[in-house]
Amino acid sequence: MIDLKNIGLTFARNGEQSEVLRGLDLFIPAGRFVAVLGPSGVGKSTLLRVIAGLLKPNTGSVALSTSPENAHLPVAMVFQDARLLPWRKVWANVAFGLEHSKLTTAERRAKAETALALVGLTGFSERFPHELSGGQRQRVALARALAVEPDILLMDEPFAALDAITREGLQDELARIHAATGKTIVFVTHSIDEAVHLADEVVVLAGKPARLAAAHVIDTPRPRRRNGDETAELVAQMRAQLGQTG
Amino acid sequence: MTRTKTIALSALGLAGFLIIWELVPGLGLVPATILPPPSALPGAFWGEVKNGVWLSSLTRSLSHYLAGLIIGCVLGVSLGIVTGLWVPLEATLAWVVRILRPIPGLAWVPFAILWFGIAPSAAIFIISTGVFWISYFAALGAVRSVDRDLIELADAFGFRRADQKLFKVILPAATPGILVGVRTALGQAWMAVVAAEIFGVPGLGQRMMQASNLLASDIVVVYMATMAAAYGAIDSIFVAVQSRLLRWKQ
Ligand SMILES: Nc1ncnc2c1ncn2[C@@H]1O[C@H](COP(=O)(O)OP(=O)(O)O)[C@@H](O)[C@H]1O
Ligand SMILES: [Mg+2]
Numbered sequence: 210m211i212d213l214k215n216i217g218l219t220f221a222r223n224g225e226q227s228e229v230l231r232g233l234d235l236f237i238p239a240g241r242f243v244a245v246l247g248p249s250g251v252g253k254s255t256l257l258r259v260i261a262g263l264l265k266p267n268t269g270s271v272a273l274s275t276s277p278e279n280a281h282l283p284v285a286m287v288f289q290d291a292r293l294l295p296w297r298k299v300w301a302n303v304a305f306g307l308e309h310s311k312l313t314t315a316e317r318r319a320k321a322e323t324a325l326a327l328v329g330l331t332g333f334s335e336r337f338p339h340e341l342s343g344g345q346r347q348r349v350a351l352a353r354a355l356a357v358e359p360d361i362l363l364m365d366e367p368f369a370a371l372d373a374i375t376r377e378g379l380q381d382e383l384a385r386i387h388a389a390t391g392k393t394i395v396f397v398t399h400s401i402d403e404a405v406h407l408a409d410e411v412v413v414l415a416g417k418p419a420r421l422a423a424a425h426v427i428d429t430p431r432p433r434r435r436n437g438d439e440t441a442e443l444v445a446q447m448r449a450q451l452g453q454t455g
Numbered sequence: 456m457t458r459t460k461t462i463a464l465s466a467l468g469l470a471g472f473l474i475i476w477e478l479v480p481g482l483g484l485v486p487a488t489i490l491p492p493p494s495a496l497p498g499a500f501w502g503e504v505k506n507g508v509w510l511s512s513l514t515r516s517l518s519h520y521l522a523g524l525i526i527g528c529v530l531g532v533s534l535g536i537v538t539g540l541w542v543p544l545e546a547t548l549a550w551v552v553r554i555l556r557p558i559p560g561l562a563w564v565p566f567a568i569l570w571f572g573i574a575p576s577a578a579i580f581i582i583s584t585g586v587f588w589i590s591y592f593a594a595l596g597a598v599r600s601v602d603r604d605l606i607e608l609a610d611a612f613g614f615r616r617a618d619q620k621l622f623k624v625i626l627p628a629a630t631p632g633i634l635v636g637v638r639t640a641l642g643q644a645w646m647a648v649v650a651a652e653i654f655g656v657p658g659l660g661q662r663m664m665q666a667s668n669l670l671a672s673d674i675v676v677v678y679m680a681t682m683a684a685a686y687g688a689i690d691s692i693f694v695a696v697q698s699r700l701l702r703w704k705q
Binding site: 261263282285286288290292294295296297298305306308309337338339353357 | 608628
């Protein structure tokens with residue numbers, strides 16, 4: 210569960226103030242897949258950083274309810290760039306978040322292998338990041354987040370830099386992982402189609418400072434077809450909201 | 456040009472060089488004491504090996520070298536890292552660094568002799584001074600240019616303490632830049648070894664100067680070649696270690 214109340218955030222740089230978020234309330238029950246849509250620069254990444262505790266909001270409160278065994282690291286983040294550590298082999302990148310625990314190297318490695326299997330990368334453990342394709346790197350980043358078994362998964366335009374085929378493959382895998390694990394997922398994207406295809410609920414951020422402009426529940430049954438008729442009207446409605454055409 | 460052809464030409468060039476070198480004193484154009492012919496070198500080398508001077512000079516030079524290198528690198532890299540991490544310290548040191556840094560390493564020789572005498576510690580001091588600055592600036596720059604995103608990654612995965620960030624992200628990310636500095640330092644330090652020993656600290660440089668004073672110019676050349684070979688070997692070993700450490704790079 211994620212409960213944001215009255216979040217306000219202002220960046221100060223060289224004496225210039227830039228208010229990015231103001232009075233933002235958002236409640237996400239456990240297990241829900243929420244997509245955050247909004248134009249670039251509106252504050253989507255900032256919102257994720259606030260949820261992850263990487264940025265402290267100037268006003269308001271962030272409450273996360275998580276299972277006690279995950280108290281140390283209840284959220285895990287997938288960035289837009291895979292952000293792998295280039296000096297670590299794939300398995301050691303995936304095991305990164307496990308290094309707080311008292312697990313032995315063998316146990317960490319086993320968990321990393323499990324997470325890699327989940328994203329379809331069995332057999333890649335011994336490679337270095339530069340030996341992977343962009344899509345594979347993004348999968349490793351997803352495996353790294355899954356390996357810590359977080360209650361909450363935060364994803365910041367994780368598939369934006371990928372080609373369409375790789376992107377759709379990863380979307381399907383994410384849908385499968387969500388169905389299998391029931392994690393709470395906050396998924397930032399600027400693609401309406403991606404949001405509607407994956408999420409239980411789509412929230413739209415707009416304005417400066419950003420506020421929640423709209424929230425749409427997507428209740429089409431899963432597994433979902435791409436660009437199905439059920440969602441066509443909703444997609445059109447969101448396009449209008451975001452001022453996009455075509 | 457093919458590989459074989461390149462190698463053949465290089466060998467030809469070297470042979471030509473040696474022949475001319477052999478002929479200039481051989482034809483009596485200059486006396487052999489001023490330019491000893493290459494054919495005189497194996498004998499001179501063997502003489503130095505047999506009386507044990509060659510090996511003891513080499514090991515002495517290497518021990519000054521390694522001690523100076525290690526002291527200079529450890530101090531320079533550590534201070535560089537701390538300064539890179541902590542902006543107030545950089546500001547505090549800025550002017551001190553500006554005053555001390557332009558002093559050429561060899562300009563420390565008078566003080567080295569004053570403080571340590573003509574002793575190995577004087578050589579080690581001169582060597583480590585040069586190494587210190589090179590590794591200090593390499594480490595400072597490398598730490599400064601660590602990708603902020605990787606540091607945020609450490610934060611996102613719960614490594615919030617400075618020491619955790621240092622060991623998980625900053626040091627590994629800065630390693631390539633630090634190693635580039637250390638490699639430069641290897642060369643600088645070797646020059647400093649020879650220079651310090653020319654002032655009398657026992658080692659290759661000192662032995663070379665003794666031979667020169669006795670007009671044993673063939674022995675001088677033997678030690679020049681020894682210095683070149685030793686440095687070549689050290690640099691090759693370093694490059695091998697470096698590429699092993701950095702095998703994660705493209
Ligand atoms: N560290 C920062 N310092 C100052 N301004 C920032 C910082 N991070 C983001 N911003 C500004 O905040 C706004 C929102 O950024 P961001 O959350 O990255 O947008 P989005 O992810 O929606 O594209 C942008 O105008 C950006 O320039
Ligand atoms: Mg963003």
